[in-house]
Amino acid sequence: MLPGWRQACLKVFHRYQPAHHSVPYFDHLSLNFSTSATVWALPQKSVRTEDFPCDVIRNFSIIAHIDHGKSTLADRLLELTGTISKKSTGTNQQVLDKLKVERERGITVKAQTASMLHTANGKAHLLNLIDTPGHVDFAWEVSRSLAACQGALLLVDATQGVQAQSISVFHVAKERGLTIIPVLNKIDLPASQPERIAAQLQSTFGIDPSDVLQISAKTGKGVEHVLHAIIERIPPPHGNADEPLKAFLFDSLYDRYRGVISLVRIQDGVLRKGDKIASCHTRKKYEVTEVGVMYPEEVPTASLQPGQVGYIACNMKESSEAHIGDTLHRLGVPVDPMPGFQPAKAMVYAGVFPVDSNDFIKLEESIKRLTLTDRSVTVQRESSSALGQGCRLGFLGTLHMDVFRQRLEDEYDASIIVTAPTVPYKVVYKDRTVLVSNPTEFPDVSDTASKVKEVQEPVVKASIIVPEEYLGEMMDLCFSHRAEDLDHRYLDAGAASASSASTSSASTSTASTPSNPPNSSTAPIPTTHTTADATVDASPPATANATPAPTSSAPRAILTCTIPLSEIVTDFFDQLKSRSSGYASFDYEDGGYKTSDLAKMVFLLNSKPVDALALIVHRSAQQHVGRTWVKKLHKVIPRQLFEVPIQAAVGKKIIARETLSAMRADVTAGLYGGHYERKMKHLENQKASKRRMKRVGSVELPQEAFFDVLSTGAGAKGRGKTR
Numbered sequence: 066m067l068p069g070w071r072q073a074c075l076k077v078f079h080r081y082q083p084a085h086h087s088v089p090y091f092d093h094l095s096l097n098f099s100t101s102a103t104v105w106a107l108p109q110k111s112v113r114t115e116d117f118p119c120d121v122i123r124n125f126s127i128i129a130h131i132d133h134g135k136s137t138l139a140d141r142l143l144e145l146t147g148t149i150s151k152k153s154t155g156t157n158q159q160v161l162d163k164l165k166v167e168r169e170r171g172i173t174v175k176a177q178t179a180s181m182l183h184t185a186n187g188k189a190h191l192l193n194l195i196d197t198p199g200h201v202d203f204a205w206e207v208s209r210s211l212a213a214c215q216g217a218l219l220l221v222d223a224t225q226g227v228q229a230q231s232i233s234v235f236h237v238a239k240e241r242g243l244t245i246i247p248v249l250n251k252i253d254l255p256a257s258q259p260e261r262i263a264a265q266l267q268s269t270f271g272i273d274p275s276d277v278l279q280i281s282a283k284t285g286k287g288v289e290h291v292l293h294a295i296i297e298r299i300p301p302p303h304g305n306a307d308e309p310l311k312a313f314l315f316d317s318l319y320d321r322y323r324g325v326i327s328l329v330r331i332q333d334g335v336l337r338k339g340d341k342i343a344s345c346h347t348r349k350k351y352e353v354t355e356v357g358v359m360y361p362e363e364v365p366t367a368s369l370q371p372g373q374v375g376y377i378a379c380n381m382k383e384s385s386e387a388h389i390g391d392t393l394h395r396l397g398v399p400v401d402p403m404p405g406f407q408p409a410k411a412m413v414y415a416g417v418f419p420v421d422s423n424d425f426i427k428l429e430e431s432i433k434r435l436t437l438t439d440r441s442v443t444v445q446r447e448s449s450s451a452l453g454q455g456c457r458l459g460f461l462g463t464l465h466m467d468v469f470r471q472r473l474e475d476e477y478d479a480s481i482i483v484t485a486p487t488v489p490y491k492v493v494y495k496d497r498t499v500l501v502s503n504p505t506e507f508p509d510v511s512d513t514a515s516k517v518k519e520v521q522e523p524v525v526k527a528s529i530i531v532p533e534e535y536l537g538e539m540m541d542l543c544f545s546h547r548a549e550d551l552d553h554r555y556l557d558a559g560a561a562s563a564s565s566a567s568t569s570s571a572s573t574s575t576a577s578t579p580s581n582p583p584n585s586s587t588a589p590i591p592t593t594h595t596t597a598d599a600t601v602d603a604s605p606p607a608t609a610n611a612t613p614a615p616t617s618s619a620p621r622a623i624l625t626c627t628i629p630l631s632e633i634v635t636d637f638f639d640q641l642k643s644r645s646s647g648y649a650s651f652d653y654e655d656g657g658y659k660t661s662d663l664a665k666m667v668f669l670l671n672s673k674p675v676d677a678l679a680l681i682v683h684r685s686a687q688q689h690v691g692r693t694w695v696k697k698l699h700k701v702i703p704r705q706l707f708e709v710p711i712q713a714a715v716g717k718k719i720i721a722r723e724t725l726s727a728m729r730a731d732v733t734a735g736l737y738g739g740h741y742e743r744k745m746k747h748l749e750n751q752k753a754s755k756r757r758m759k760r761v762g763s764v765e766l767p768q769e770a771f772f773d774v775l776s777t778g779a780g781a782k783g784r785g786k787t788r
């Protein structure tokens with residue numbers, strides 16, 4: 066048995082060992098052991114937060130379209146400030162992309178906080194950086210992160226220019242009143258056109274080109290100017306150490322030893338280990354067991370001071386206790402809560418079931434733990450006669466859903482079946498409106514007894530940025546997905562004059578476009594190869610170096626429309642990518658609800674409905690969906706000893722049918738020679754027995770068949786690409 070102090074030291078070693086990447090933390094650590102006493106020195110990598118009043122603190126985020134280089138820039142900033150050593154990122158792995166899923170897919174899915182120390186103008190500064198995800202599904206992460214900041218680096222790839230998410234994140238940061246520092250990245254690439262893209266920033270956002278920094282996050286060129294601009298341009302936070310404690314909780318993590326770790330921004334007051342605090346939201350009381358900063362891993366500090374961003378551990382056990390947007394205060398000294406966040410709104414729902422139904426409790430526990438680090442997922446219990454007990458989860462999009470699935474498998478070793486994604490529909494009855502996110506609960510609208518007045522489906526306001534030559538294709542794509550209010554205009558000033566299209570009402574409209582854009586932007590804008598939507602695939606997105614050279618000198622257009630959400634959780638992304646040769650970028654925001662002609666489709670195996678396979682479809686697509694699914698089922702269901710009809714039904718009407726022929730046992734095999742009548746008798750007996758089996762038998766659809774049918778896209782409408 067090791068003495069207590071040795072165990073403590075080992076625990077410290079363990080904690081400072083990076084879990085998912087190769088940052089050589091021991092470069093920074095020196096643990097001094099003494100055998101004569103239970104002392105061990107704190108790691109040299111420590112921060113005296115008391116030395117950093119508000120005026121030397123800068124809190125900022127890096128925001129950008131997907132793959133424009135946020136995490137790479139974060140690496141360079143961490144290196145430049147000596148927070149990590151250069152060799153940590155030798156393999157060009159993004160240090161803040163800590164999750165396996167992020168590393169495998171090359172995308173950020175979770176905002177990460179990191180503190181840095183940097184001396185400028187003779188003063189040591191504490192810089193708190195939050196690296197945010199770029200994909201539209203994680204927009205909630207971005208807006209939450211921005212609440213802890215006073216400034217944002219708006220990073221734009223100098224080869225690709227402004228993309229759909231560049232516009233949306235710009236507006237989110239602007240609405241929050243943040244100082245925006247525009248930065249053009251990837252200027253090392255031969256295809257980069259910094260002057261042209263700077264002009265585009267001016268025409269799109271009204272940004273003065275002289276404010277635009279030009280860097281290569283990969284080579285480090287110009288990154289020191291970014292550090293300088295952070296200190297010079299971003300205002301320090303406000304806060305008063307003498308005021309009552311107000312700590313804003315903006316994110317949480319889970320640690321298996323310490324439970325919930327909350328990320329907080331201190332507005333006023335000072336927070337120390339041992340302090341007794343309470344939550345404005347839950348009114349629960351806690352004792353703070355640890356405070357610290359992310360440097361970039363957790364480094365305990367003596368206190369957290371006003372304006373600082375850091376973490377606290379206080380024995381919170383449940384995810385519901387760490388309410389995102391909560392205000393923590395000193396026990397007995399209540400304060401007015403700070404404005405919180407709009408809760409994340411689930412856009413896509415799916416059932417998650419364990420492959421082995423005995424594993425449900427374990428699965429539910431894993432989901433609870435995982436939702437602590439991904440607070441945008443909603444969870445409800447669900448049970449299915451085919452798949453047993455499971456959970457119905459709400460996600461922000463299909464990529465989000467797929468990432469969550471992968472994290473459950475990677476981090477919790479879960480073996481699961483995920484049902485087809487569905488969006489939340491509104492069923493309007495005479496006296497009430499019900500939100501339905503599970504197809505099994507959707508009523509038979511054609512049945513007058515159901516008393517349904519109408520059904521509404523969620524729609525989104527979508528914007529697609531695409532080179533002009535693909536505009537027709539994109540319009541076609543939108544129309545084929547029931548888009549309405551289609552509109553377009555040119556992103557680039559020169560082309561805009563040629564376009565008579567009116568500006569759209571979509572949020573991404575460039576309201577800030579100056580009335581007199583520069584002539585330089587009339588020049589053709591290089592086309593782009595965005596991977597925004599490619600990331601919905603499991604394959605890693607193309608690296609910048611793999612970005613194809615521009616093939617067209619056509620200007621780019623922004624196409625806006627209203628489109629049913631259910632249409633973009635199907636094959637929309639795939640088609641967008643293939644029909645624009647990968648050059649389109651896509652963004653959307655909530656557009657409310659619209660009345661729609663929808664129906665519930667059920668699948669019958671041997672005339673019995675299988676609840677886990679039910680879908681809600683638009684009537685115009687019901688034939689196509691029915692046929693595709695029935696064919697898919699026909700492929701994966703093992704043959705039975707009797708013939709099995711596989712049917713798709715809407716209401717009482719059968720839309721599509723396939724027949725799974727019976728497995729034929731050769732009952733005459735043992736009859737050598739034999740009499741003809743004897744053979745016939747055997748065959749007759751077999752037929753009768755099959756008839757009996759068909760009558761009494763029910764088809765057992767093995768879990769693997771579910772797995773197959775739900776995990777093979779086949780481009781069928783009615784399901785999302787989850788794998």
Ligand SMILES: Nc1nc2c(ncn2[C@@H]2O[C@H](COP(=O)(O)OP(=O)(O)OP(=O)(O)O)[C@@H](O)[C@H]2O)c(=O)[nH]1
Binds near residue numbers: 608
């Ligand atoms: N040539 C070149 N490549 C770069 C530069 N910056 C980033 N990249 C590459 O661009 C790709 C995407 O970079 P990331 O840093 O992961 O981009 P990101 O914006 O964090 O991506 P998401 O978090 O998924 O939105 C990686 O392959 C980087 O190596 C640069 O300045 N020059």
